[in-house]
Amino acid sequence: xxxxxxxxxRDMRIAVRVGGGALMGVLFFLVVVTLVPFALGPxxxxxxxxxxxxxxxxxxxxxLLALDRLFAADHEDGSLDxxxxxxxxxxxxxxxxxxxxxxxxxxxxxxxxxLTGLFLNLDAPAEGVLVLTLLVGTPALTFIGLIGAAIAVAxxxxxxxxxxxxxxxxxxxLIFGVxxxxxxxxxxxxxxxxxxxLCALTLASLVIGPFAAAAALRQELE
Amino acid sequence: xRLSAIDLACHRGGRDVFAGVNFAVASGEALLVTGxxxxxxxxxxxxxxxxxxxxxxxxxxxxxxRELTIAEQAHYLGHQDALKPSLSVAENLRFWAGFLGAGxxxxxxxxxxxxxxxxxxxxxxxxxxxxRRRLSIARLLxxxxxxxxxxxxxxxxxxxxxxxxxxxxxxHLTEGGIILAATHAAIGLDAVQELKLGRTSASPQDRGxxxx
Numbered sequence: 001x002x003x004x005x006x007x008x009x010r011d012m013r014i015a016v017r018v019g020g021g022a023l024m025g026v027l028f029f030l031v032v033v034t035l036v037p038f039a040l041g042p043x044x045x046x047x048x049x050x051x052x053x054x055x056x057x058x059x060x061x062x063x064l065l066a067l068d069r070l071f072a073a074d075h076e077d078g079s080l081d082x083x084x085x086x087x088x089x090x091x092x093x094x095x096x097x098x099x100x101x102x103x104x105x106x107x108x109x110x111x112x113x114x115l116t117g118l119f120l121n122l123d124a125p126a127e128g129v130l131v132l133t134l135l136v137g138t139p140a141l142t143f144i145g146l147i148g149a150a151i152a153v154a155x156x157x158x159x160x161x162x163x164x165x166x167x168x169x170x171x172x173x174l175i176f177g178v179x180x181x182x183x184x185x186x187x188x189x190x191x192x193x194x195x196x197x198l199c200a201l202t203l204a205s206l207v208i209g210p211f212a213a214a215a216a217l218r219q220e221l222e
Numbered sequence: 223x224r225l226s227a228i229d230l231a232c233h234r235g236g237r238d239v240f241a242g243v244n245f246a247v248a249s250g251e252a253l254l255v256t257g258x259x260x261x262x263x264x265x266x267x268x269x270x271x272x273x274x275x276x277x278x279x280x281x282x283x284x285x286x287x288r289e290l291t292i293a294e295q296a297h298y299l300g301h302q303d304a305l306k307p308s309l310s311v312a313e314n315l316r317f318w319a320g321f322l323g324a325g326x327x328x329x330x331x332x333x334x335x336x337x338x339x340x341x342x343x344x345x346x347x348x349x350x351x352x353x354r355r356r357l358s359i360a361r362l363l364x365x366x367x368x369x370x371x372x373x374x375x376x377x378x379x380x381x382x383x384x385x386x387x388x389x390x391x392x393x394h395l396t397e398g399g400i401i402l403a404a405t406h407a408a409i410g411l412d413a414v415q416e417l418k419l420g421r422t423s424a425s426p427q428d429r430g431x432x433x434x
Contacts, residue, residue, distance in 0.1 A: 006320030010309070017308035078302025085271050085293040087323060 003088045004096045011100035021066025022104040029062035029109050033116040044121045051120030052130055052181035058116075059109045059134055060170055063141045066105055067166075068159040070097060070149040071217065080153070080217070090214040098146045098209060106138035122185070129184035129191065133198060137177040140202040143209030144169050150213035154220045173201050223286055223368055224248045225270075225400055229279035232265045239265045241278070245417050249368075252391070252401040252414045261420030263404035264301070267371045270402065271298050286368070296369035303358040307347035311338055311357055314346050319364040332363040335390070337383075351378040359387060362394075370394060372403040385410075 015022040036054050037047060074080040083093055113134050117127040148166035155161060179194035226246035232239040239262040247253045255263045268274040270281060271293040283292050305314050315329045333339040336356040341349070349357065355378050362370060370391070376384045388410045391401055395411075403409060 003321045003323060006317050010306070010313075010317040010321075013313065014306055014308055019308055076302075077306070078300050078304040079306075081268075081271075081273055081298060081300055081302075082304050082318070082322070084273060085296070085298060086321060087290065087294045088321075 003086060004092060007083075007088075007093065007096050008100050011097055012104055015066075015100070015104035020104070021069065021101075022108065025062045025065050025105040026108040026112050028065055029058050030112060030116060032058040032061065034119055037119055047119075048121040048126075048185060051117065051122045052126070052133075052185060053178045054120060055113060055116060055130060055134070056137075056174060056178045056181065059113070059138060060141055060167075060174060062109055063106055063138055064145055064163060064166060067101065067142070067145040067149050068152055068162045070101055070146070071153045071213075072149070075153045084217070090217065091210045094146060094150070094213045094217070095206075095210040098143050098213075102139050102142040106142050109138060110134045126181075126184040130181045133177050133181045133195065136195070136202055137173055137198050140173045140198075140205040141170055143202075143205040144173070146209045146213040147216065150216035151220075153217065173198065173205075176201060223398070223400065224282075224284040225292070225369060225402075226282050226284075227270070227279065228282065230266075230269065230276065230281065231278035232262060232269050232274060233277035234265060234274060238277075240419055243279070243417070243419070245415070247400050247402065247415065249398040249400060250395050252395060252403065252411050254409065254411075254414045254416045255402060255404040255419060256406070256416060257419035263419055264373050266419065267298065267373050267402060267404055268300075271296055271371060273298075292369065295367055296371055297362045297365070297367045299358060299362065299370070299372045299375055301373055303354045304361075305346045305349075305354055305357060308345060310343050310345055311349070312342040314357060315360055315364060318361045322361070322365040322367075329360070329364050332360040335363055336360045336386075352380055352383060355379055356383060359390070363390070368399050370399060370401045370403075372401065372405075374405060375403060376405065376407055376409065 014020050033055060040046060071080060074083060084090065086093065110131060113131050114127050117130060122130065145162070145166050148162040151165060152159070152162045176194045176198040180191060180198055183189050183191040183194070224246060227243055230243040231241035243266065245253055255266055257263055265274055269276055272291065281292060283295070286292070286295055304318070309317070312329065312333070315333065319329055330339060333342055336359055338353065338357055338360065341353070346354065346357065375387060379387060391409070391411060395401060
């Protein structure tokens, strides 16, 4: 257990230091969302209608931004060899790395969402619902992304491959995340239906992601 | 404790790197793996710790901890130093000590042994190649493990540091440890076996190539 705690602390430290991915993701998120009103013009009703979708898209792209370095950096400096040799099960190691990555890149997006919601003319209840869907949905993005990050390890310039591999897999998360967030804006559909599916997607990705990523890592390094 | 390989073969990237390798190293003994570039020295060490799949033959560890694999009882010092440039010297070492199972062990003695205690708070990005090497050697001291696998351990080290490393290897052997070292240069250890790779597996056109 202490091995995994050490790994969590290390990965979070690296992410918040200079050159880490934590600040980059949230800044990218803020910039993209801020640009949308400039591009669409001051149509408040339109912004409000598409606001949740814009925020979700920006969060999706931002959470993939630093993901390709998650295993590749450890591979390049030899840390991954020692991690593969360790007594801790690789699946748990991958889970912890994913969790550290979500804490440093996913969670800041959730916290920044209310601010960006203001740019898109979302009112307080809509923002509350949106934050809730992002809080539940962004772990799914990270843990689906883990699989792509593990596959891209041995390749140079794996970043583009990661996006091509991972983005199609995130479509269900996007559909139900936006659907749940839209219920607060658009009306009669009950919030619970898409939201429970979103929760289910997250739980499934929490299980499948680490196993698939660990399997990919084992395959590649031989 | 006794580590042995029986008819070990390694197959990487569609080519046989080596085949029919046999060795046996007991507690307190060192095995020096030598051979020309590409003879499979690194591949042999990586095979022993399970980072490369065993293509044929087998590895046996007698009198080790039955609950653990060979890799889990071994230290691997590879070509790369496994250090994060944004973390300090002490943070890097403390992480590996924690991750490899020494818990909250005091890392200061290990840093002193490799002569890096005064740089403990410096980010690893500012270390020279030799200092990085010494920091990864400190990992072997901070966490006790019986088997050391060293891949070109003396590269980038200056004469004084090489001597100190040989001293550390000697004391590891007297404590009953096992060392497998891949190297070009002769290491000043007294009682070592030598395993020469590259004869059995070299294809005819390889033989005319550079020899070290």
